[in-house]
Amino acid sequence: MACFGRLLFAIFLSVVLPLAVEAKEAAVLTVTGQVAHPNRPPFDPFTDGFFAHYDIKFDKAHAFSRQDLLRLPQVRVILHYPNWPKAMAFRGPRLRDVLAAAGAGGKTVSVQALDGYAAEFPMEAVSGDKVVLALDVDGHALGIGGRGPTWLVFPPGAMPGQDTSNDSGLVWAAFHIKVE
Ligand SMILES: Nc1nc2c(c(=O)[nH]1)N[C@H]1C(S)=C(S)[C@@H](COP(=O)(O)O)O[C@H]1N2
Numbered sequence: 001m002a003c004f005g006r007l008l009f010a011i012f013l014s015v016v017l018p019l020a021v022e023a024k025e026a027a028v029l030t031v032t033g034q035v036a037h038p039n040r041p042p043f044d045p046f047t048d049g050f051f052a053h054y055d056i057k058f059d060k061a062h063a064f065s066r067q068d069l070l071r072l073p074q075v076r077v078i079l080h081y082p083n084w085p086k087a088m089a090f091r092g093p094r095l096r097d098v099l100a101a102a103g104a105g106g107k108t109v110s111v112q113a114l115d116g117y118a119a120e121f122p123m124e125a126v127s128g129d130k131v132v133l134a135l136d137v138d139g140h141a142l143g144i145g146g147r148g149p150t151w152l153v154f155p156p157g158a159m160p161g162q163d164t165s166n167d168s169g170l171v172w173a174a175f176h177i178k179v180e
C-alpha cells in the first residue's frame with residue numbers, strides 16, 4: 001500500500017505537476033547593464049545563445065514578456081514619417097516606464113534589433129512621454145519576421161538632432177536595450 005502511495009506520488013510529480021505549472025512567459029525584450037531590479041540570472045553563454053551570437057554579455061538584466069509589457073500603462077500614438085506608405089496607430093508602454101520597471105540607470109540607452117541594427121540615445125532624450133515601445137500596430141501584434149517583437153517609435157522632432165525626413169532611429173525588431 002505504501003508502495004502504491006509512492007507510485008501515485010511519482011505520477012503526480014512527473015505528469016500532473018508539469019501540466020499545472022506553466023513555464024514563465026518567454027522574454028521579448030531584455031534590459032541589460034545598469035539595472036537595479038534584475039529578474040533573471042546573469043548572461044550564460046549556453047542558455048543565452050542569441051545574446052552570445054552578438055557578443056552581448058551582462059551581469060544584471062530584466063527580461064520582459066509581452067504580457068509584462070502589456071501590464072505597464074499603455075499609450076496610443078498615430079505617426080506618419082515621409083518614407084512610410086501611410087499613417088499608423090502604435091500602441092505600447094512608454095519607454096521610460098519600461099526602463100523604470102527594470103530600475104535602469106545611467107546616461108546612455110542603446111536599443112538593439114534582431115538584425116543587428118542599433119540606435120543610441122541619451123537617457124534624457126528617451127525619458128519624454130512621446131517615446132513608446134510599440135507592441136501593436138493598427139490593432140495587430142508586432143511579431144518576429146515583421147517589425148516585432150517591439151518597435152521603438154517617437155514623433156518626428158521628438159529626438160534632439162533628429163533627421164525628420166525619415167524614420168531613422170526608430171528601431172524595429174528591438175529585443176535588447178543596454179543602459180550604461
Ligand atoms: N531593425 C532595424 N530597425 C531600423 C533599421 C534597420 O536597418 N533595422 N533602419 C533604421 C533606418 S536608418 C530607417 S530610415 C528606418 C527605415 O528602415 P527600413 O527602410 O529598413 O525599414 O528604420 C530604422 N530602424
Ligand SMILES: [Mo]
Nearest residue numbers: 166167168169
Ligand atoms: Mo535610414
